[in-house]
Amino acid sequence: MIGAAKRMHQISEYFFSEKMKEIHLLEEKGIGVINLGIGNPDLLPPNGVIDKMKEASELEEANTYQSYIGIENLRKAMADWYGKTYQVKVDYNKEILPLMGSKEGIMHISMSYLDKGDQVLIPNPGYPTYSSISKLLESEIIYYDLQESNDWFPNIPFLEKKNLSKVKIMWINYPHMPTGAVITFEQLEEVVFFAKKNHILLVHDNPYSFILNNQRPLSIFNIKEAKDIALELNSLSKSYNMAGWRVGMVIGNSEFIQNIIKVKSQMDSGMYYPIQIGAIEAMNHDSEWFKKLNTEYLKRQKLLWDICDRLYLEYKRNSSGIFVWAKITDVDKNDREWSEKILKNYHIFITPGSIFGDQGKGYVRLSMCRPVNTLEEAKNRIIS
DSSP states (O other), rough: OOOOGGGGGGGOOOOOHHHHHHHHHHHHTOOOOOEEEEOOOOOOOOTHHHHHHHHHHHSGGGSOOTTTTTOOHHHHHHHHHHHHHHHOOOTTTTTTEESSSSSHHHHHHHHHHHHHHHHEEEEEEEOHHHHHHHHHOOOOEEEOOOGGGGTTOOOOOHTSSSSTTTEEEEEEEEOTTOOOOOHHHHHHHHHHHHHHHTTOOEEEOOOOOSOOOOOOOOOOGSSSGGGGEEEEEETTTTTTTGGGGGEEEEEEEEHHHHHHHHHHHHHOOOHHHHHHHHHHHHTTOHHHHHHHHHHHHHHHHHHHHHHHHHTTEETTOOOOEEEEEEEEEEEOOOOOHHHHHHHHOOOOEEEEGGGGGGGTTTEEEEEEOOOOOHHHHHHHHHHH
């Protein structure tokens, strides 16, 4: 037997990958499981997007290798999109790199800037991929705790007291996954000043700006001088229901982007041409698209709140994004055992919060990415 690389011992199979296998086995036995675990949008992209993609697929150049940096019109569309949605000016020739999903960008950025032994600041709770990629690169993770009492915002004065001389990257993500917490301009400014003072590359993972967000969508580049020390990842997955299309982007100054291109160009080619054309069409839609999208998500959010009420879960009504983050009020607050109990008793899968870090213990996350009638069925199962 050929042994795997030692770095593989640092990680395990992605939680949801394993869980979906378990759910599939239940369904093979005839048990209908309602999956409220994964944030996989089930709605269609905007009108015209798929038609544009179909038309482009008939062109001769559609099936050839594409540029590593995307077609010019895609980069222009991304720059225009940042201008109209965030009021941020971006140079489409130097400051944008299209990605096959922003998750890919986490790997590219990490490989571009982290050496073995470098330290990286990662939110707890937070997206597990930040940690797994850092472990694969043999970097040292420093988790910074986010707490409900501080509205899931980092304790910057506490971090200032640490020895940060070896920290290369700090990951932030607002609206926050999994909690749905939003960040104010002043808070984002505080994090930018902290990173600049300590010579840290600040990476803002920003895919949830437009989903149930009651405040102005923020880019890290709304903060003056952020381009000196920051990158921003964004995606069409949640904003335009194009998760399977794998369309993302990284925005930043030309030096950062050129370093990331060095890595990306060794790992893949450009995305499929018709997908790029479809992405351009999506970003051409105005704010009416988001109003329509959020009208649907509001219905789903209300049903998830009803489900939480029936399960005696506590939650906040001012959260953003496609999830409801809720606290278990049972005496036994083991979130993994609680999740298994709900799966066994009601055949409903709800994500345990501890998979996002130990600060997620005692919480659970419910996804809005199921139709209203399915959520109604889940709600009714709980009282049966």
